[in-house]
Amino acid sequence: MYSQIFSTEEDPRTQELRSRLDSFYAETSDYTAFHESNWQPVYWQPIAERAVNLLQSKGDCRILEFGAGRTGFGKYLQEYLQKADIAADLSDRLTFDTQDVTPQNQDYLATQASQVYIGDLLEVTQKYDLIFSTFVWEHLTTPKAILDHLISLLNPQGSIFLISPRYDLPFYLSPSCRHLSKGDRLKLSLWLSLKRLLTLLGQKPSFLIHLDPVLFHQKWFRDADAIHWVSLWDLLSYLPSNMQITKHKIEAGGLKGKIWADYCVMFVQIQQK
Numbered sequence: 001m002y003s004q005i006f007s008t009e010e011d012p013r014t015q016e017l018r019s020r021l022d023s024f025y026a027e028t029s030d031y032t033a034f035h036e037s038n039w040q041p042v043y044w045q046p047i048a049e050r051a052v053n054l055l056q057s058k059g060d061c062r063i064l065e066f067g068a069g070r071t072g073f074g075k076y077l078q079e080y081l082q083k084a085d086i087a088a089d090l091s092d093r094l095t096f097d098t099q100d101v102t103p104q105n106q107d108y109l110a111t112q113a114s115q116v117y118i119g120d121l122l123e124v125t126q127k128y129d130l131i132f133s134t135f136v137w138e139h140l141t142t143p144k145a146i147l148d149h150l151i152s153l154l155n156p157q158g159s160i161f162l163i164s165p166r167y168d169l170p171f172y173l174s175p176s177c178r179h180l181s182k183g184d185r186l187k188l189s190l191w192l193s194l195k196r197l198l199t200l201l202g203q204k205p206s207f208l209i210h211l212d213p214v215l216f217h218q219k220w221f222r223d224a225d226a227i228h229w230v231s232l233w234d235l236l237s238y239l240p241s242n243m244q245i246t247k248h249k250i251e252a253g254g255l256k257g258k259i260w261a262d263y264c265v266m267f268v269q270i271q272q273k
């Protein structure tokens, strides 16, 4: 049953899914992330801190945000540099570029970034010191190819920061399957838990792609388009041996908040050992 609705990026059906998603991102007016610029200091602070370190140690720093939507990172970074008392001639040596698949926010992004790439991330060839995304990793149909590519774009001492939901906690499923019956979702939860366990025990990572998300059945709601069922275990198992992952902590109150921060969100930094 699951081979009909899940696949991996090697399957040609994911290309058709990509085209359908790209059309959705190009045309949607419901997508809340496109309504106003975002503000996510919790995730941006470690990235800005690393940018300052690099500026001070190597004299420049080039940053790429992919899946930028209507990012407020450029403004945050300027404020951060001012607070850190970074001299103007040094902060001028920091470059912030953005990428997204949709042209919907292109004019906005042009006011925020030095360079705006619209199109496939695999077409970006510039080298970067820092590459990051917030809540994009779960929308990729070719996560392995993109990760390989991003690693190849890193300058020495470079880092990739990925922030996204993750679906490793048993019975926590991507909203993309909300159109399935309760019984089917229960069976899916058990199947997924087994898959995660097998990866933890050393079997191949799954990098599951949901071919038939609820997005194509109902009006869009948050993460109806989360077609890559992200797993931190997949990432840890896939990374080349010369790369390492650092988990960043997200502060959250209460037991529910702590479970969410520790097991339902992925906030990682990937860099060379």
Ligand SMILES: C[S@@+](CC[C@H](N)C(=O)[O-])C[C@H]1O[C@@H](n2cnc3c(N)ncnc32)[C@H](O)[C@@H]1O
Pocket (backbone or CB within 6 Å): 025, 033, 038, 066, 067, 068, 069, 070, 071, 099, 100, 101, 102, 121, 133, 134, 135, 136, 139, 140, 141
């Ligand atoms: C939930 S929004 C997040 C936007 C922004 N990063 C934020 O945090 O507000 C998902 C973003 O991923 C972008 N996206 C989807 N598929 C992508 C892909 N294959 N490559 C790059 N961006 C993609 C969408 O166009 C959208 O801007």
